[in-house]
Amino acid sequence: MPTYTALTTLADKDAAEAMGEAMEMMTPEPTGVGVFEIEDGSGLWEVGGYFVEAPDSADLALLAAAYDAAPFAVSELPETDWVAKVRRDLAPVVAGRFFVYGSHDADKVPADSIPLLIEAAMAFGTGHHGTTLGCLRALDRLATAGFVGSNVADIGCGTAVLAMAAAKIWPNPVLASDIDMVAVDVAVANVACNALEGRVTCVEAAGFDHPVLSGAAPFDLVFANILKGPLIMLSPDMAKAIVPGGYAILSGILNEQADEVAGVYARNGFNVVHREEIVDWTTLTLGKL
Incomplete structure (x- = not known):
């Protein structure tokens, strides 16, 4: 099943948070909404939603206009087995005496290391x-x-x-x-x-x-x-x-x-x-x- 993302930016934190709340009320309903400050010194905030059905372009245009945001950029992401992808892409990490790995790499743990197991489905903060x-x-x-x-x-x-x-x-x-x-x-x-x-x-x-x-x-x-x-x-x-x-x-x-x-x-x-x-x-x- 494909996933759709809809992303926009705006300059005001309060407006961004309010837009995020409004986005949660859309039909089709997003599976998740995020509001983040963009860490490039621009002072802009990003509001994004994730959908399993294509979001309504008219609703997105109304939201953008209501909160003085940039037009939404909508993208369709292909279906991906993310855990399998993480397992392929995240090789073990060596940090001094520490060896950070997923269970799929358990056979690679060096005998003289301090092993730290982080499962692939829990990949933020893995050491990479x-x-x-x-x-x-x-x-x-x-x-x-x-x-x-x-x-x-x-x-x-x-x-x-x-x-x-x-x-x-x-x-x-x-x-x-x-x-x-x-x-x-x-x-x-x-x-x-x-x-x-x-x-x-x-x-x-x-x-x-x-x-x-x-x-x-x-x-x-x-x-x-x-x-x-x-x-x-x-x-x-x-x-x-x-x-x-x-x-x-x-x-x-x-x-x-x-x-x-x-x-x-x-x-x-x-x-x-x-x-x-x-x-x-x-x-x-x-x-x-």
Whole structure:
């Protein structure tokens, strides 16, 4: 069965969110609607819908006019077995001592590696993206230098691959949180696949705003692989949540944004210990003064 996408852009966040809500009321009904800020500095927002039947072009034109948006671009996507495609396209990833793989590549796990199983159907945060890969490499560097995390949190955990990596190499439990309950469910499933139940606890939370996280703070290592805006907003809480001498590993940062993020964190008591660029993305390892 083909899938149809309908995408448009507009300049106002509130209007974009309102348009997204209006789009959900269309007939035929979309199977999903997304509203995202475009990360190119343009200030534009993208509104998109996914349909199993071709959307009504007149309805889309009315929506665009009502919210002062660009005309919708409608595309038909061919039927694809996405899990099979992911399995073909996502080869195992090596990040220092860590080996991130899908179950279809279980026979390829090196004997001297730390394996992290991420199922193909749960492919966001697999280690293939420069942000996740950078965080795993940063963790490997800290561990190689002799650091042992005794109280670790993964904020915006996605698949929980970073939390699981910490739990695999250090003995103490790790906390993982995400603002999206779907991501939390994925994280829980991955934790089970890696036999880490009881070692990694996953909760739904925005930042550190959860009793489990606030009760466990302060931490000696916090991962936050999110985006520049949330990282900057989180910086005062991060400063309170990490002990002096502890570390923050931050990513989701475009290379041209890294100086700004590092500057904000410097004003909150952190210094840059290491900085790595992988294609378009920067990972910062920061030390708490």
